[in-house]
Structures are given as C-alpha cells and as structure tokens.
C-alpha cells in the first residue's frame with residue numbers, strides 16, 4: 001500500500017515537473033494570496049492541462065469523470081502541487097463546492113451534464129450567494145427567479161462574487177416563492193454566465209486588484225431543469241454546499257501555508273530579524289499553529305463536517321491572518337517600493353489576509369455555529 | 382495632579398477638527414492618491430496655513446501639549462501633507478537654530494513645506510525641502526533627484542532622495558534628538574487620530590447595516606470588538622499626551638515617554654484597523670469604501686515608526702537592557 005502511495009507521489013511529482021514548464025513556467029508561485037488577478041488566461045489554460053490529465057475531481061467516482069482516488073492520494077496530490085509551486089486554482093469552486101452538491105442533491109442527468117466539464121476545467125464556476133442586503137444573513141436574498149415556460153428568469157443582484165469574470169456558470173440562490181417566509185421560498189439554480197441578461201462588474205479590493213465582482217441579473221435565463229433540489233428547497237442545498245467536508249482540500253491549503261511561512265522565515269533571516277527573540281518566538285508560534293491545523297484536519301478527515309468545518313475555518317483564518325501580520329512585522333515593511341501599486345509579497349499577504357476572517361462565513365458567524373453545536377450538546381448532556 | 386486640557390486647548394482642537402471636516406473630507410484624501418486632483422490637496426494646505434498651523438509653535442506660541450491634540454486631528458482626517466513634519470518638527474528646529482537658510486518666512490506663508498527623510502520621504506512629492514535627522518546632525522536638502530515611490534498608502538506621495546550633501550542646520554545632538562522625538566510624537570498622535578476615525582466610521586456603519594432584521598452593531602460579538610478597540614485607543618491617548626507634556630517640559634524622561642506613546646499608538650491603530658475591517662464585512666475589503674484610506678495611512682504611519690528602537694529605549698530607561706547579559 002505504502003509503496004503504491006509512493007509510486008503515486010512520484011507520478012504526481014513527475015507530471016508537475018514535466019508540465020509546469022515551458023509556456024506554464026511563469027505560473028510557478030503565481031496567483032497566491034493577494035495575487036488572484038495574475039496571469040488569469042494562462043491559469044485557465046493550466047486548469048485545462050490539469051483537467052486533461054485527470055487531476056481535477058481526483059476523488060470522484062470514475063462514472064462522474066473522476067479517478068476514484070482515496071483520501072491519501074488526494075492529500076498527496078495537494079502536497080505535491082503546493083510543493084511544486086503550482087499556481088492558485090481557478091476551478092476549485094466547481095470542484096469543491098458545486099460538484100459535491102450535485103452528488104448529494106442533483107439528478108443523474110445533472111451529474112452527467114455538469115461534472116465532466118468541471119473535471120476537465122472546461123466550465124469554471126462561481127458562487128452567487130451574497131447580495132448587498134444578504135451577507136451573513138444569507139436567507140434574506142432578494143434575487144428572484146420566475147418560471148417562464150421552459151426556463152427560469154432571474155432578476156436581481158449578487159455581490160462579492162469571486163471569479164464571476166471568468167466563470168462560465170454560476171450557482172445562484174434565488175427567491176422563487178415570494179410568499180413563503182425567508183428560508184422556504186429559495187431555490188438553487190445553475191445559471192450560464194454568457195448571456196445578455198447578466199452583467200459582471202469588477203470590485204477593486206484592498207490590494208488594488210480585483211478578484212470579486214458585482215453580478216447583475218436582468219431577466220437572465222436558465223433552463224427549467226437547471227434547478228438543484230425542488231423549488232423551495234434551495235436553502236437546504238445551499239447550506240449543504242457550505243458544509244461539505246473539506247479536510248482534504250484543507251490539508252492541501254496547509255502546504256501552501258507552509259510555503260508562505262517558509263518565505264516569512266527566510267525574509268526574517270535575510271534581514272537579521274531572527275536575532276530578535278520576540279520575533280522568532282512569534283515564528284515558532286506560527287509553526288506550532290500550523291501543526292495544530294494539520295492535526296485538526298487529520299483528526300477530522302472523513303468525519304461529517306458540521307461544527308468541525310467552523311472550527312477549522314476559525315483555526316486557519318486566524319492563523320493565516322496572523323501570518324500576514326508577521327510578514328510585515330518589521331519597521332518599514334508596509335512602505336512599498338516599485339511601480340504604481342507594485343506591492344511586495346509580504347504586503348499582499350498582509351492585505352489579503354484581512355479578508356480571511358470575513359469570507360466563507362465570518363469569524364463571528366463561525367463562533368456562533370461552534371457555540372450552538374458544541375456547547376449546546378455539552379449543555380444537554 | 383489632574384491631567385486635563387485647558388479651555389483654550391479644547392477650543393483649538395475643535396476649531397481644527399471643524400476646519401478639517403470641511404477641508405479634508407475623504408474625497409480629498411482620495412484625491413491625494415496617484416491620478417487624483419492635487420489642487421484640492423493644495424487648497425487644504427492653504428486652509429491649514431490660514432489657521433496658522435505651520436507656524437503654530439513659534440507664531441501662535443504653542444508648545445507640544447497644545448500641539449498634540451491638533452496633530453491627532455490631522456490623523457483623524459488623514460491629512461495627506463507633511464503637517465507634523467513642517468509644523469511640529471522643522472519649524473521649531475529652524476527657530477532653535479536661528480534659521481540659517483531663511484526658510485521660516487516661507488513656512489509661515491504656506492509656500493514652504495518640509496518633509497522628513499527616513500528610509501523613504503513621506504509626502505516628499507508635496508514638499509519643497511527635506512529635513513534629514515541623522516545621528517547628531519540635522520541638515521536640509523532640496524528634492525533634486527528625488528524618485529517617486531508608490532506605497533501601500535498611495536496618498537503618501539513618498540519619494541526616495543539620493544544621499545545628497547545639503548544645507549547643514551545643526552550638530553547639536555540635543556536639538557536633533559528633540560526634533561526626532563517630536564516627529565515620533567506626531568506619528569503617535571496621528572495614529573490615535575486615525576484609530577478614532579476608523580472606529581467612528583465603523584460605529585456609523587454597524588448602526589446602519591442590518592442583517593437578521595437588526596443592526597449588526599447590536600450583536601454582542603461586534604460590540605465587544607469595538608469596545609476592545611476603543612479601550613486600546615483610550616489607553617494609548619493619555620500616553621501620547623503624557624509624552625507631549627514631557628517634551629514640552631524638556632523633562633529627562635521624555636525619550637522613554639515618547640517611545641511608550643509610539644508603542645501603544647502603533648498597536649492601538651493596527652488593532653483599530655483590523656477591527657474596523659472585520660466589523661464592516663466585505664465592504665471593508667474594498668477601495669470604493671473610504672475605510673481603506675484611513676487603514677492604509679495607519680499602516681504606513683506605523684511603519685515609519687521604528688518600534689524596535691522605541692522598545693529598546695524604554696527597556697534602557699527601565700534599566701532592563703543588558704541586565705540579563
């Protein structure tokens with residue numbers, strides 16, 4: 001078994017070494033935190049390269065276009081990917097959010113239609129949940145979808161939609177029954193982005209670059225069949241999407257974190273900061289924190305997510321945000337050099353990590369979930 | 382001893398706050414970013430000059446205690462001009478050295494703005510002279526050969542100047558040290574002001590922003606964040622005022638007190654920025670919303686403070702340094 005795993009690791013490593021070169025060589029280390037805007041077209045091509053080789057949907061059943069790889073292999077892939085300096089991913093929203101949703105709640109036709117193009121990165125996805133008036137309070141979405149013959153007609157506005165500018169599809173939480181109260185009148189729709197009824201406007205972020213967008217729906221259409229779950233069942237599906245166990249992806253993310261920590265340590269060594277006991281204390285703390293993240297992910301691997309997902313989110317968001325602070329913890333580090341808004345890696349990491357505790361459910365919301373789930377149980381015992 | 386402001390000091394502070402509310406709204410800070418309309422920034426300096434601020438120390442007869450809350454207000458407004466450098470550092474130093482180059486009249490008239498060189502020269506692009514505080518010596522140089530630098534805070538208009546030989550001002554280490562301490566005090570005061578601004582913006586926002594049918598500011602988690610930020614600022618502010626008092630009285634412990642103020646103020650401002658962004662949610666992570674103007678200024682001003690050196694100076698004053706060795 002271990003021999004097999006070692007062989008698999010060698011396969012991944014060799015493939016990456018052979019492919020992350022030539023036209024893709026500029027991608028090494030690209031698209032990381034605060035650099036999401038970089039080399040987008042080349043990264044889309046890279047996703048297709050990965051997809052063609054079967055590296056997307058690695059853990060899915062073969063019938064869904066995956067390779068049926070076990071968890072250990074998926075982890076190995078992430079580790080090797082990060083180690084090789086593979087660029088920030090663009091197909092993850094389809095792979096890790098939509099695909100498991102379709103497996104859990106979709107029809108066989110939907111799985112056949114949508115999963116293979118995700119696995120080949122021919123269709124990239126974005127997540128259309130948040131709206132100007134519906135952030136933490138997701139159930140208050142106002143975007144509406146109305147049945148019109150064989151289609152749904154969608155009208156409203158989404159906001160903070162990451163990667164909407166490159167995605168071919170969006171999964172949209174919309175209100176289909178205005179008379180039903182909050183959670184009940186919602187539906188989960190799959191909507192093609194390339195149509196006249198949709199307008200995408202970039203929003204500039206703290207980093208001066210843009211990864212998320214406003215998305216305006218003005219009578220946009222999608223086929224009647226492109227609804228996941230029944231009409232009115234969208235809340236359950238939407239929450240399901242958020243709750244899938246992401247332990248494997250988390251372990252992969254941690255390899256990226258380890259690289260960032262290495263870079264922060266290397267910078268501290270280069271400018272003599274390691275001689276400062278206070279500073280290396282903080283670096284040691286960061287390393288320990290990363291171990292804790294890893295142990296937590298390993299311990300909960302394969303368990304149903306629930307509050308564990310919130311614990312994991314809190315752990316990594318806080319850890320990463322502190323790493324961002326550590327990266328610029330040196331007099332002058334937040335004063336940049338360079339061309340118009342050419343930020344240093346450390347500055348980008350710092351600015352980007354301001355958002356870690358907000359997106360994907362803010363710290364305050366996550367703590368609420370942890371408290372309700374874990375303390376609630378303790379209380380009842 | 383009661384530690385309070387006189388009626389005059391309060392009145393001055395309020396006058397400056399009112400002036401800046403109209404002369405330096407967020408749109409002017411925005412205009413100070415590359416590509417913006419510099420004329421509104423120029424108009425701001427005229428307004429400050431009209432109040433006598435560049436020459437406040439000599440002309441208005443203010444001391445550091447009078448000055449400190451005024452500087453705090455310039456932080457609150459994120460004034461994108463070298464007001465600390467000109468009014469609190471250069472003008473008094475020139476006065477004390479007899480102004481060999483005859484620059485003071487220009488400062489008082491609003492024609493001359495002086496930036497101070499660290500590694501970078503913040504506001505250098507908007508200055509006419511650069512003051513160098515180098516060990517025991519101080520000297521002035523022009524901006525010949527200055528290279529524009531873009532910083533995280535784009536409104537900082539920073540430049541890098543070649544190490545030129547300039548116009549020597551003094552080699553009196555005492556005077557130069559005093560100037561450096563005034564610069565540090567000014568940074569600390571501005572950081573407290575910036576922290577207050579971010580907190581005010583946030584309080585305004587969480588009152589308006591509704592989720593789950595109520596203002597998000599009604600959630601205890603949000604309230605606690607804001608209370609923590611406020612407490613940190615309220616701890617930092619008296620330390621800044623105490624440092625101003627020690628400086629004004631040329632007290633022997635002034636170095637220790639200035640450093641203490643810097644350490645507290647940098648931390649309080651950074652925490653205020655973190656809290657403010659967090660309590661805003663995603664809108665706080667954008668540049669279309671004004672918060673980032675103040676957060677980036679706070680990060681930039683904090684970055685100009687050599688906190689390691691300040692920590693060491695406090696440790697030395699407490700006789701901690703070298704005790705272990």
Ligand SMILES: Cc1cc2nc3c(=O)[nH]c(=O)nc-3n(C[C@H](O)[C@H](O)[C@H](O)COP(=O)(O)OP(=O)(O)OC[C@H]3O[C@@H](n4cnc5c(N)ncnc54)[C@H](O)[C@@H]3O)c2cc1C
Nearest residue numbers: 127129130135136160162359362364597600659660662663
């Ligand atoms: C970089 C980035 C990328 C994103 N990408 C996407 C995307 O692709 N698709 C998408 O749909 N969304 C996306 N989002 C949006 C994200 O999900 C929301 O920002 C998040 O849900 C918070 O909503 P909000 O920003 O409206 O803040 P609000 O909900 O307005 O919250 C403001 C503050 O109030 C607090 N608060 C709110 N409710 C409570 C409560 N009940 N108890 C205690 N505190 C509370 C929050 O924690 C926060 O501090 C992204 C956000 C960011 C920053």
